[in-house]
Amino acid sequence: MLRDLVLKNRSYRGYDESYRFSREELLDFVDLARQTAASANIQPLKYHIAYEKEQVDQIQPLTRWAGSLPQLNLPYPGTRPTAFITICQDMNIGSNPTSFLPDVGITAQTILLAATEKGLGGCMIGSFEKVELKTLLNLPEHIEPKLVIALGKPAEEIILTEPKEDGSVKYYRSEDGKTHYVPKRKLEDIIL
């Protein structure tokens, strides 16, 4: 059910590294994403998929994780994602740098929901070394990376919770670092 999928689709930062993706599996995710709503139906988004260990290992250090918990250096060694999909904008098709950001969000969420439906999961990574990634992936000048999606088989527990008494919605972890808590604002506090 959609509700279950949406709730299960969390930002995972720990994975079972023994799970490897096939090219077809990732292509299936992108195939679904390409059929979603698109601003003026211009569709400038293009996708780089990485699933071979060597390339995945090269992309990982270019991604920045859990900025609110910098001391933890997530993901922990041995629990890294095993695939990346980089959502890019073809500037020759649509050159406005911000107009297609909603499209990026829609396709990213679609890919993550598709992964969740298969018992997999991921994390959107907006904080990454753009220039280095572009070079590493050999992307031509007019292809701009916009968002990286890390993917894998989740190996951590994430619990949705309420904001703290002081109103903080900063995510946090249990002492042993294994359980991740994500405060979400209450319904009554977001309806205008």
Ligand SMILES: Cc1cc2nc3c(=O)[nH]c(=O)nc-3n(C[C@H](O)[C@H](O)[C@H](O)COP(=O)(O)O)c2cc1C
């Ligand atoms: C557009 C976008 C960019 C994000 N970029 C990063 C990122 O660079 N690194 C990271 O660890 N998490 C990133 N996240 C994940 C958020 O931190 C996460 O969605 C938030 O903590 C709430 O957790 P939840 O997704 O489980 O609800 C990003 C999320 C979104 C929507």
